[in-house]
Structure formats: structure tokens, C-alpha cells
Amino acid sequence: MAxxxxxxxxxxxxKGSKAAARLRHPKVGKLPxxxxxHGQEPMCISLNARAFLEAIHHGQRIFxxxxxxxxxxxxVKDLQYDHFGKQAIHTDLMRVDLSERVTVSVPLELxxxxxxxxxxxxxxxxxxxLEVECAVTEIPEVIEVSIKDLGLGDxxxxxxxxxxxxxxxxxxxxxxxxxxxxxxxxxAEEAAPAAAEGPQEPEVITERKPTxxxxxxx
Amino acid sequence: MALMPKRVKYRKHQRGTLKGVATRKNYVAxxxxxxxxxxxxxxxxxxxxxxxxxxxxxxxxxxxxxxxxFPDHSYSAKPLETRMGKGKxxxxxxxxxxxxxxxxxxxxxxEESVAKEALLRVAHKMPIRCRFVTRRHSLG
Numbered sequence: 002m003a004x005x006x007x008x009x010x011x012x013x014x015x016k017g018s019k020a021a022a023r024l025r026h027p028k029v030g031k032l033p034x035x036x037x038x039h040g041q042e043p044m045c046i047s048l049n050a051r052a053f054l055e056a057i058h059h060g061q062r063i064f065x066x067x068x069x070x071x072x073x074x075x076x077v078k079d080l081q082y083d084h085f086g087k088q089a090i091h092t093d094l095m096r097v098d099l100s101e102r103v104t105v106s107v108p109l110e111l112x113x114x115x116x117x118x119x120x121x122x123x124x125x126x127x128x129x130x131l132e133v134e135c136a137v138t139e140i141p142e143v144i145e146v147s148i149k150d151l152g153l154g155d156x157x158x159x160x161x162x163x164x165x166x167x168x169x170x171x172x173x174x175x176x177x178x179x180x181x182x183x184x185x186x187x188x189a190e191e192a193a194p195a196a197a198e199g200p201q202e203p204e205v206i207t208e209r210k211p212t213x214x215x216x217x218x219x
Numbered sequence: 220m221a222l223m224p225k226r227v228k229y230r231k232h233q234r235g236t237l238k239g240v241a242t243r244k245n246y247v248a249x250x251x252x253x254x255x256x257x258x259x260x261x262x263x264x265x266x267x268x269x270x271x272x273x274x275x276x277x278x279x280x281x282x283x284x285x286x287x288x289f290p291d292h293s294y295s296a297k298p299l300e301t302r303m304g305k306g307k308x309x310x311x312x313x314x315x316x317x318x319x320x321x322x323x324x325x326x327x328x329x330e331e332s333v334a335k336e337a338l339l340r341v342a343h344k345m346p347i348r349c350r351f352v353t354r355r356h357s358l359g
Contacts, residue, residue: 057358080358084240084320085255085350108356123282123328126251129356143357184280184328202310204226 038096117153117181221264241320250327261314282329288315
């Protein structure tokens with residue numbers, strides 16, 4: 002394995018959303034983070050956002066964080082983005098030992114064109130991540146799933162995915178990853194006119210219904 | 220017919236405000252590509268239906284269109300040339316309240332270029348500026 006990337010970090014004294022927002026300001030250029038795991042106290046830190054995100058975009062998942070108290074090897078567990086999904090706002094870092102095995106979520110990538118699409122079917126992907134257990138140094142960046150032989154009505158389950166050596170599946174093996182089906186166009190076309198004939202106003206649950214006496218008086 | 224709820228607890232709602240940003244429905248969850256709102260607005264049932272028709276018409280029978288918003292909020296309007304007062308007016312329509320960042324429509328099962336064109340047509344039916352987004356597979 003290549004040498005770990007070293008990130009300079011500082012302990013965050015001030016907590017809360019406003020303090021975090023100040024750190025994220027472009028002039029400051031920091032990314033709030035938390036380091037936890039291995040039975041030790043969690044630590045709120047801030048990292049150089051640019052260096053961290055560049056490494057993440059290049060597929061790096063393990064870092065060495067240099068703190069005033071010493072160096073720690075960490076695994077990126079989560080990265081939160083803002084409401085537009087553009088700017089990273091926070092990251093979770095888990096303390097790890099390079100010799101230990103961890104359970105991580107690895108993205109799935111469908112490869113090839115399904116055989117069933119030639120017969121008018123569409124591929125529906127129901128899962129895009131797999132939970133796997135592997136050595137910290139051998140976390141796959143992506144798990145490729147070949148859908149070349151996926152015919153109409155066929156399915157691929159988690160147990161069918163070929164995993165790299167040393168990687169153990171932790172997701173339920175019966176979980177459905179993708180399937181190839183015909184689109185349900187006819188049903189939608191039939192449902193549309195039925196809806197047009199329906200009531201123009203919704204039913205009001207709390208509306209007072211006329212009693213039997215009132216109806217008989219009329 | 221435009222979208223509206225089947226059953227409601229109360230027919231008329233207060234108008235309310237659209238403050239803040241989308242803290243849910245702000246990522247592509249079902250399809251591969253999505254249309255994200257860039258500002259806050261009421262989206263009427265008719266506009267949602269127009270968007271759905273525009274997308275399905277462009278896609279022919281390919282792919283799958285997901286609608287992530289639903290008009291569950293009623294608004295009332297007084298008829299023309301009516302004096303003010305005399306109580307709250309009748310329900311004029313139903314809207315979905317959309318905040319910045321909401322993924323309103325999603326498309327799956329087609330190529331990116333096709334989905335982009337289809338969602339562009341949907342965006343033309345929307346009363347707000349929108350952005351084409353793709354599903355985020357990895358952390359980066």
C-alpha cells in the first residue's frame with residue numbers, strides 16, 4: 002500500500018453551527034470533522050478542506066491526521082454536503098489500525114448493457130452500496146457488477162456479486178441489487194382516465210356529517 | 220386532472236412561509252438523474268403534471284420517471300369583482316411547497332444525455348430555476 006496522506010488538523014475549541022460556518026468560510030478554508038473510535042474520547046477537529054477534498058476525489062479513504070497530541074490513522078466514514086450537494090460541510094473520521102478489519106459501505110457500479118434492454122426492458126437499480134468487511138488497507142474503491150447477461154425478468158442479488166479477494170459480504174445476501182423489467186406503460190395509461198373521472202375535491206376527514214334526524218327532517 | 224390528496228383532515232390551510240433550505244429530499248434517491256430546485260416556491264399540481272407529461276413524452280417508453288413532490292397544501296382565492304371579507308375563500312388549487320435543494324423529479328434507466336434533455340423539458344414547466352443533478356455514488 003502507498004504511504005498514507007498526512008493531514009494537518011487543529012482541535013476545535015468552539016462548537017456549534019455558527020462556529021462551524023465560520024471555519025467553512027472560503028477565506029478560512031477549513032472543514033469541521035470529528036475523530037472517534039477505539040474506545041477513546043471523540044475529538045472535534047478541523048482540517049484543510051482543499052487538501053482533504055482533493056484526496057477524497059482521488060479515491061483516498063485512509064489518512065494520517067497530525068494533531069498537537071500526536072498522529073492518528075483514520076478512515077473516512079462519512080462526508081456530509083450542504084442542501085445543494087455541492088459544498089462539503091462535515092466529515093466523520095474513525096480511528097483505525099492498519100492491521101484491523103473494518104465494515105465499510107462500498108459503492109456498486111453496474112457495467113455493460115443488459116441483454117433484456119434489447120427486448121424493451123429497463124434496468125432498475127435498487128441498491129447502490131454494499132456493506133463489506135475487509136482489511137483497512139484493502140478497501141475497494143468500487144465494486145463492479147457485470148449486467149451483460151441480465152435478461153428480461155432476471156435479477157441480481159447481493160450473493161451473486163463477485164467480490165475481490167479478502168472481502169466478505171455483510172449485507173443480506175438475498176438483497177436485490179438490480180433487475181430488468183418491462184416498463185409498466187399500459188397500466189399508467191389506463192389509470193389516467195380513471196383519475197379524471199374521480200372526485201374534484203378531497204374527502205375531508207373532520208367534516209361534520211349530517212345526523213339521521215337532520216336528514217329525515219329534510 | 221391535476222394532482223391532489225385523496226383525503227385531508229382540513230380542507231383549507233393557512234398560507235405559511237417558505238423559509239430555510241431542503242433538509243430532506245435533497246439528494247437523488249430512486250433514479251440516476253434528478254432535477255433540483257434552486258429557490259423556494261409553490262409548485263402547483265398542474266405544473267407537476269405538466270412536467271411529468273413533458274418527461275414521459277420525451278422518453279417515449281424508455282426509463283422511469285419518479286416524482287418526489289406532492290401537492291398536499293391547498294390555497295384559496297376569491298372570485299373576481301368580489302368585495303373583501305365574508306370569510307376565507309374557496310380552495311382554488313393544491314401546491315407542493317418546495318425549498319431550495321429539493322430534488323423534484325428523478326429519471327432512471329436511460330442514458331445521461333437523454334435524461335438531461337428530458338429534465339430540461341421538465342424544468343421549462345417549472346416556475347423556478349432548476350439544476351440537473353446526478354446520483355452521488357461515492358463520498359466524493
